[in-house]
Structure formats: C-alpha cells, structure tokens
Amino acid sequence: MAExxxxxxxxxxxxxxxxxxxxxxxxxxxxSKKLDSAVGMSLAVTFVMALxxxxxxxxxKFLLDPNGIGYLQTIVFILVIAALVQLVEIILKKYMxxxxxxxxxxxxxxxxxxxxxGVCINNITNGYEFIPALLNSIGTGLGFLLAMVIFxxxxxxxxxxxxxxxxxxxPITLIAASVLALAFMxxxxxxxxxxxx
Amino acid sequence: xxxxxxxxxxxxxxxxxxxxxLVLVLGTCPTIAVTTQAFNxxxxxxxATVVLICSNIFISLLKKIIPDTVRIPCYxxxxxxxxxxxxxxxxxxxxxxxxxxxVFIPLIVVNCIILGRAxxxxxxxxxxxxxxxxxxxxxxxxxxxxxxxxxxxxxxxxSWMGITLxxxxxxxxxxxxxxxxxxxxxxxxxxxxxxxxxGKGVKRKSFDCAGCPSAAACSQAKxxxxx
Numbered sequence: 001m002a003e004x005x006x007x008x009x010x011x012x013x014x015x016x017x018x019x020x021x022x023x024x025x026x027x028x029x030x031x032s033k034k035l036d037s038a039v040g041m042s043l044a045v046t047f048v049m050a051l052x053x054x055x056x057x058x059x060x061k062f063l064l065d066p067n068g069i070g071y072l073q074t075i076v077f078i079l080v081i082a083a084l085v086q087l088v089e090i091i092l093k094k095y096m097x098x099x100x101x102x103x104x105x106x107x108x109x110x111x112x113x114x115x116x117x118g119v120c121i122n123n124i125t126n127g128y129e130f131i132p133a134l135l136n137s138i139g140t141g142l143g144f145l146l147a148m149v150i151f152x153x154x155x156x157x158x159x160x161x162x163x164x165x166x167x168x169x170x171p172i173t174l175i176a177a178s179v180l181a182l183a184f185m186x187x188x189x190x191x192x193x194x195x196x197x
Numbered sequence: 198x199x200x201x202x203x204x205x206x207x208x209x210x211x212x213x214x215x216x217x218x219l220v221l222v223l224g225t226c227p228t229i230a231v232t233t234q235a236f237n238x239x240x241x242x243x244x245a246t247v248v249l250i251c252s253n254i255f256i257s258l259l260k261k262i263i264p265d266t267v268r269i270p271c272y273x274x275x276x277x278x279x280x281x282x283x284x285x286x287x288x289x290x291x292x293x294x295x296x297x298x299x300v301f302i303p304l305i306v307v308n309c310i311i312l313g314r315a316x317x318x319x320x321x322x323x324x325x326x327x328x329x330x331x332x333x334x335x336x337x338x339x340x341x342x343x344x345x346x347x348x349x350x351x352x353x354x355x356s357w358m359g360i361t362l363x364x365x366x367x368x369x370x371x372x373x374x375x376x377x378x379x380x381x382x383x384x385x386x387x388x389x390x391x392x393x394x395x396g397k398g399v400k401r402k403s404f405d406c407a408g409c410p411s412a413a414a415c416s417q418a419k420x421x422x423x424x
Contacts, residue, residue, distance in 0.1 A: 025226045029222075071281060074303040078277050078306050112307045167384075175384040178384065
C-alpha cells in the first residue's frame, strides 16, 4: 500500500508532469486562462491517460515485446491513443451528453498532448507493472490538474496588472510558470521524508 | 527565374519571421526540457528538422491521395514512421545524445510544429516548397534551441558544448539548468524577440487557430483562439 501511495505522491508533486517533466506545456499555457476550462481539460487528460495506459501497457507486454517489435512502440501508441480518444468521444456523445458537453471539447486536443503519449512511454521505460503503471498515470493526470488549477489563479492575477509591452502575453506567463516551478522544487525531498528512502 | 526569391523567402520565413519557437510559440515542451546543454539543443533541433523535412515531402506527395476526413491520423502515421527511423539512427550512432533526450525523441510525433506545418503548408503546396519550408522551420527550431541551450549552459553550469569556460572559479547558477530556469529563459527570449521585432514579427493570434491541427474540433477556435 505504501508503495502505491508513494507512486501517486511522486507523480503528483515531485515529478509533476508540467512543472518538472515538461510534458503538456502547450495546454498548460493555452487553456489555463479560465478555471473551469482548466479543470475540464485536466479531468479529460487524466481520464484519457488512465485509459491509454490500460490500452497500451498490455499491447507492449503481450504483443510488441514477445514478437520482438518493441521498436514500433511510438507508431502503435500514438495510433492507439488517437483511436481511443475518438472512441471515447463517440461513446460520451451517445450515452452521456452532459459529460460530453463539459469534457468533449477538450478531447480532440488531447490526441496531440505530449503528456499522454509521454506517460505511456515512461511507464514502459520505467518498467512498471500494470497496477503501478495505472497509478502513475492517474497521479500524473492529477498533477496536471493541480498545476493547471494553481496556474489559472496566477493568470487571473496577471490579467489585472500593468505589464511591460514586450512581456505581454506568453513571456509573462512563462516567467510566472518559472516561479511556480521553483515552488514545486521544494517537494523534491518530501517523498523520502514521508515514506523513508 | 522569378521563382527564385520566392523559394528563398519560404525558407527564410521559418528562420526569422515565423520562427516556430520564438514567434509562433509551438513545440514548447522539448524547447524547455532538452535545452540544459547547447549540444542537446542542436541534437533535438536537427532530429526534428529531419523528421519535418521528410514528413513535409511525403505529405505533400500524398496530398491528393489522403482523404480529407482522415488526414490527421494519416499525417500522424507518416510522422511517427520518420520519428522511429530517427530514433534508430540516434540509438546506433549517438547513444549518449539519445539517452540525454530520452522520451522527447518519440515525443517528436506530437510536436505541434510538425503536425502544424503538415496541415498548414505541406498539404497545400508543391513538394519542393514543402521541403524548403520544412528545412526553414526546422532550422528555426534548431537555432532557437541552440540559443536557449547556450544561455542555460553558460550561466547554469559555466560551460559551453561541454567545455568549461569559468575554470571552476565561479560557482554557476545551477537554477538555470533546472526546471524554473527553463521557463524563465524562454520567457525572457520571447520578450526580447517581441521587443526587437516591435510588431514586425507575425502576431501569434493571426496564426493561432489556422495553424492548429485541432482547430476544426476546438470550441475555442470560434471564440477567437486559446490565447
């Protein structure tokens, strides 16, 4: 149990996917302007990450590795994720229109979100078993949610301030992200402190 | 003959006026992640350039064959194929670089620059133009990554291309090669470009959603873009 908590905590705080691993920076900068869209996007990402891990982990272990075609990983994973996103969208549209209305708009954007492909590849590279891989994906998604929610608050503050002309828009956003990343560096020893090295 | 300046301008376009990283702000993830050293920046840039040129050529060749409704998945397959080839080449000839770039090599597949150029340029233009566009954009990406990598390596670890510059007399500001430094240097660089171009560079907004492969499906495209 402690091992599993450790994986989740590590993925949410210590190896935060946006601020430490630099995965999914495009949506982090693009969609974090409003709190509700930030939450919607992050929930959709978490959901797709978990599903993608459920789909890609067995493919790697039972299809690619035994046949010695592990090098097809990149092509197969991105196609599986793209197909999965389409499928989820169709199912949501048919059976859960309310959920589709709130999450659906973010789904097509997720196909090209590097965090999803990145976490699937990392799960394999780090040699996780199925359950830890799944927990790692969910944790990464939650970490994304945390970063997005905090950052949408920061950005609303930025909106009301007088910023030098050259820094308006993307530059000031990146510098704010830099300060936030600095704060997240403070978590780097936390896991060993709680769970023992 | 009068085609010549046109071809040149296609290439130069990506280098300066529409620099994918510093002006269009695409491909931010690898830009921040791999630029802890100048050499990694060059390696990443060149790997992406090769993929970009090859995928632009192939997509331009196939533009009449690929049905419009399934074009994005088709582009992804083409791009993923070339990424796998580049990954093999790096593993064989530059294993250290491959290790340093890690997961960001397979992630070239989802780099917005490549998919964006396929959607915006290669599926509308001739093969030669597309190849030149790929070369220009790729070199623009490489230059931006090299500049960022140089700044971060010189200040952050006191060396450049692995050569120690400070003779270990000054303690380098190692925060610059960590995560916060990446965001910070990137922000400052874009601010510098904004200052220097002063509106002469292309505004991101006028490009934003037209260049985004997900534009057709994105609700924010109708509301005037994500930024």
